[in-house]
Amino acid sequence: MSAITPDETVLGLLAAQARHGYQLLDCFQDPRKLGRVWKLSTSQLYNVLKRLEREGAIVGCEVASESGPPRTEYTLSAAGQARLSAWLNEPNPSSSIRRVRVEFLSRLFIARALALPTSAIVHRQREACLRERERLAAEHSMAQSSIESLTLAFVVEQLDGVLRWLSTCETLLASN
Amino acid sequence: MSAITPDETVLGLLAAQARHGYQLLDCFQDPRKLGRVWKLSTSQLYNVLKRLEREGAIVGCEVASESGPPRTEYTLSAAGQARLSAWLNEPNPSSSIRRVRVEFLSRLFIARALALPTSAIVHRQREACLRERERLAAEHSMAQSSIESLTLAFVVEQLDGVLRWLSTCETLLASN
DNA sequence: GCAAACTATTCCATGTTAGAATACCGGGCG
DNA sequence: CGCCCGGTATTCTAACATGGAATAGTTTGC
Structure with a gap:
C-alpha cells in the first residue's frame, strides 16, 4: 500500500x-x-x-x-x-504533506460519517507529524548544500503548519 | 503542460x-x-x-x-x-504546494547553476502564492461544510508556511 | 413519439512506472 | 591468459493509471 x-x-x-x-x-x-x-x-x-x-x-x-x-x-x-x-486505526499514519491533506481528511470524514470518535485519529496524526518534524529538523542541521537545506526547511515549515492546523481541527471537532 | x-x-x-x-x-x-x-x-x-x-x-x-x-x-x-x-521567467508560477516544493526549487537551483539572478524568480513566486492565498481564504469564508472548511484551512495554512519560507529564501540568497 | 437531459458504466489509446535485462568496459585474480 | 566482477550506460517489458469518448437505458419536455 x-x-x-x-x-x-x-x-x-x-x-x-x-x-x-x-x-x-x-x-x-x-x-x-x-x-x-x-x-x-x-x-x-x-x-x-x-x-x-x-x-x-x-x-x-x-x-x-x-x-x-x-x-x-x-x-x-x-x-x-x-x-x-x-x-x-492506523497507528502510524503517513506524515507526508499530501497524505495528511488527503488521507487524514478522508479518515476524519469517514469516522464522522460512521459516528466514530475522532480524537484518537487526530492524536495519532499529530504524533506522527511531530516525529517526522524532528527527524527532518535533524537532517536539516546536517544538510550539505544550500538546495538540500532549503528543501528540508520547506518541509519542516510545512509540518509546522500541519501541526498548527491539527490543533484547530481538535478545537473544531471538540466543539463539534 | x-x-x-x-x-x-x-x-x-x-x-x-x-x-x-x-x-x-x-x-x-x-x-x-x-x-x-x-x-x-x-x-x-x-x-x-x-x-x-x-x-x-x-x-x-x-x-x-x-x-x-x-x-x-x-x-x-x-x-x-x-x-x-x-x-x-514564468510570470505566473503555480502555487500548488507540491509544485512550489519541486518546480520553484528547481528553478532556483538551475538559475544559480547558470549564474542568473534569482530575486525576480522568488518575487514572482511570492506574488503568485499571495494571490492564491487570498483566493482560497475567500473560498474558505464561503465553505458550506466542515470538511470543505477544514480542507481550505489546511491549504491556507500551508501557503502561509510557504510565504514564510520564501522570506528565508530571500534572506539566504541575498547573503549568498 | 422524438429529442434532450440525466443516470450509470465500460472502453480505448496513451502515458507512466518500477525494476529487470542488456551491454560494454577495465581490473584483479588464479 | 581467461574469467568474473563491479561500475557505467541504456533499453525493455509488463502492469497499471488516466482522461475522455462511447455506450446505453430512462425519464421529461414539447
Whole structure:
C-alpha cells in the first residue's frame, strides 16, 4: 500500500450505506463532501471498485432501478470491514504533506460519517507529524548544500503548519 | 503542460553543460544536488530525454567513451534554450504546494547553476502564492461544510508556511 | 413519439512506472 | 591468459493509471 488511492475511503462510504458507482462518484465530486479532498475521474472510481471486488473487500450486486439504467450496488464484506477499521486505526499514519491533506481528511470524514470518535485519529496524526518534524529538523542541521537545506526547511515549515492546523481541527471537532 | 515533470530542469542542467543520461541521473539522485527535490527512476529520466529529443528541445549525439560503453550526449537546441528561459521567467508560477516544493526549487537551483539572478524568480513566486492565498481564504469564508472548511484551512495554512519560507529564501540568497 | 437531459458504466489509446535485462568496459585474480 | 566482477550506460517489458469518448437505458419536455 504505497500509492495514494481512495480505496479505503470508498470502503468507508460503503460501510455507512450500500451504494453504486455513480453515487460514490458524486461523493467524490461534491465540494461539500469529498470533492475538495479528492479529484477523481469516472474511470478511476470504477477502477477502484473493480479492484476492491477482485480483492474481496466488497461485493457487487446488479440491481434494476426504477428510474434509470440498471446499476451495481456494492456492499462491504467482512474482509472489507476489517480493512476499513485497520485503516481508521492506523497507528502510524503517513506524515507526508499530501497524505495528511488527503488521507487524514478522508479518515476524519469517514469516522464522522460512521459516528466514530475522532480524537484518537487526530492524536495519532499529530504524533506522527511531530516525529517526522524532528527527524527532518535533524537532517536539516546536517544538510550539505544550500538546495538540500532549503528543501528540508520547506518541509519542516510545512509540518509546522500541519501541526498548527491539527490543533484547530481538535478545537473544531471538540466543539463539534 | 499540466503534469509535473523534470523536463525543464533537465534543459537547465544541459544548458550549464552537455551531459548524457547517466550523469543527469546522478544530479537527480545526489541529495546535495536535486536528490531531495526529485525522486527519479532510471527509466523516467531516459523517458524525459526521449521526449525532449522528439520535441526538438535537445539533440543527442552518440559518443564513444574511453572508459565504458558508448553514451549519448545531449545538447540544448535553440528551441530548448527558448523553452528554458520561458520556464525560468514564468510570470505566473503555480502555487500548488507540491509544485512550489519541486518546480520553484528547481528553478532556483538551475538559475544559480547558470549564474542568473534569482530575486525576480522568488518575487514572482511570492506574488503568485499571495494571490492564491487570498483566493482560497475567500473560498474558505464561503465553505458550506466542515470538511470543505477544514480542507481550505489546511491549504491556507500551508501557503502561509510557504510565504514564510520564501522570506528565508530571500534572506539566504541575498547573503549568498 | 422524438429529442434532450440525466443516470450509470465500460472502453480505448496513451502515458507512466518500477525494476529487470542488456551491454560494454577495465581490473584483479588464479 | 581467461574469467568474473563491479561500475557505467541504456533499453525493455509488463502492469497499471488516466482522461475522455462511447455506450446505453430512462425519464421529461414539447
